[in-house]
Amino acid sequence: MEVTTGWYLALGAVLFTIGALGLLVRRNPLVMFMCVELMLNAVNLTFVALGARLGDLGGQIAVFFVLVVAAAEVVVGLALVVAILRRRPGATADDLAVLRG
Amino acid sequence: MELAVFIISAVIVLVGAVGVIASRNPVHSALFLVQTLFGIAVLFVLLEAPFLAAIQVIVYAGAIVILFLFVLMLLGVDRAEDWNVEPIGGQRPLAVVAAASLLGILLSVMLAATDAVTGQPAANEAIDPEMSNVRQLGRSLFSTHVVAFELTAVLLTIAVVGAVVFARKVKGELEPIPELVPLQDEIAMTRAAAADPDEEVTH
Numbered sequence: 001m002e003v004t005t006g007w008y009l010a011l012g013a014v015l016f017t018i019g020a021l022g023l024l025v026r027r028n029p030l031v032m033f034m035c036v037e038l039m040l041n042a043v044n045l046t047f048v049a050l051g052a053r054l055g056d057l058g059g060q061i062a063v064f065f066v067l068v069v070a071a072a073e074v075v076v077g078l079a080l081v082v083a084i085l086r087r088r089p090g091a092t093a094d095d096l097a098v099l100r101g
Numbered sequence: 102m103e104l105a106v107f108i109i110s111a112v113i114v115l116v117g118a119v120g121v122i123a124s125r126n127p128v129h130s131a132l133f134l135v136q137t138l139f140g141i142a143v144l145f146v147l148l149e150a151p152f153l154a155a156i157q158v159i160v161y162a163g164a165i166v167i168l169f170l171f172v173l174m175l176l177g178v179d180r181a182e183d184w185n186v187e188p189i190g191g192q193r194p195l196a197v198v199a200a201a202s203l204l205g206i207l208l209s210v211m212l213a214a215t216d217a218v219t220g221q222p223a224a225n226e227a228i229d230p231e232m233s234n235v236r237q238l239g240r241s242l243f244s245t246h247v248v249a250f251e252l253t254a255v256l257l258t259i260a261v262v263g264a265v266v267f268a269r270k271v272k273g274e275l276e277p278i279p280e281l282v283p284l285q286d287e288i289a290m291t292r293a294a295a296a297d298p299d300e301e302v303t304h
Contacts, residue, residue, distance in 0.1 A: 001104055002103070002104070003103050003104055003107045003147075006211070006212055007107060007111075008144065008148070009211035009212065009214070010208060010211065010212065011111050011114065011115075011144075012211070013204060013207035013208050013211050014115065014204065015114060015115070015118055015137075016203075016207060017200050017201075017203050017204040017207065018115070018118040018119060018121075018122060018200075019118065019122075020199075020200055020203055021122060021196060021197065021200035022121060022122030024192070024195075024196035024199065024200065025122065025192070025193055025196050026122060028127055030127050030130075030169060030172065030173060031121070031122070031127050031130050033169070034121050034130055034131065034134050034169065035121065035122060037134060037138075037161070037165065038118055038121060038134070038137065041137065041138065041141050041161075044141070044153075045141055045144060045145075046211070048144075048145055048148045048150050048153060049148060051148075051150075051228075052148045052149060052150070052228075055227050055228045056226055056227065056228065057226040057227070057228050057237060057238070057241055058226050060150050060152075060153055060234075060238060061226075061238070061241055061242065061246055063150075063153055064153070064156075064238070064242065065246075065249060065253065067153075067156060067157075067160055067161070068253045068256070068257065069253070069256065070161075070165070071160060071164070071165060071257070071260075072256050072257055072259075072260035073260075074165050074168060074169075075168070075260045075261065075263075075264045076260050076263050076264055076267070078168060078169070078172045078264075079263065079264035079265075079266075079267035079268040080267055081172065081176075082172060082175070082176065082267070082268050083267045083268060085176045086176075089176075094189075
């Protein structure tokens with residue numbers, strides 16, 4: 001039995017769904033960030049799988065840029081989390097429903 | 102052989118992903134995330150993208166997860182979450198339903214798409230099996246995608262400056278934080294106000 005592109009795409013879909021479910025269910029902002037990373041990785045896997053299938057380097061280039069943007073996003077996001085949790089220790093995503101202090 | 106590697110790494114990836122969302126302790130979540138990222142790296146090798154596999158391990162598992170762990174330890178938020186509290190009623194069943202429908206849509210689209218692709222090889226940036234992966238990626242990044250590549254440098258600089266601005270200690274006294282009404286109470290108050298229009302509710 002051969003591993004076709006469909007297998008990778010299905011794995012990517014399942015991984016993306018797990019990430020989305022975690023984002024909806026968990027309330028710790030840091031764990032929610034990790035779920036975003038899961039979803040980004042699922043999309044990366046899809047890009048590389050389809051790139052390999054079509055013999056296109058563009059898939060790998062796209063993943064490269066996704067990695068860079070993900071790193072930037074994590075840096076800014078974690079700085080925000082640090083700033084919020086310093087003033088309001090133990091805050092969950094539900095406590096941040098309003099935009100004041 | 103390829104099948105065995107795929108199945109093993111797929112299991113590693115999925116177990117790690119479930120571990121991320123199912124661990125009560127955020128530190129365990131971060132460690133499960135490392136497991137998932139390693140599994141993805143193995144799949145990249147299987148898909149003949151060794152450079153991406155390397156930066157997946159170095160950047161994701163090596164830098165991003167360590168950053169997560171640093172923040173967890175720095176803030177001391179590494180205690181287990183209480184799962185019995187459900188602030189929005191029916192949130193979890195709804196989330197499961199939403200995720201299940203998302204999975205159905207994604208699977209149907211993706212499995213249809215594998216049959217629908219033309220199967221024609223890429224016209225402008227074909228993968229050349231003669232040239233090494235790193236060399237080819239480097240050529241493409243510094244010729245075709247050079248503008249985007251330079252823009253990522255700007256993006257990273259902005260991200261670093263933004264992080265420093267956000268995370269620095271504010272000088273002087275902070276004004277006290279107004280005590281937040283818990284969501285449940287707020288909803289109850291709104292309902293009470295709706296039921297009894299004579300009473301004014303001030304926020």
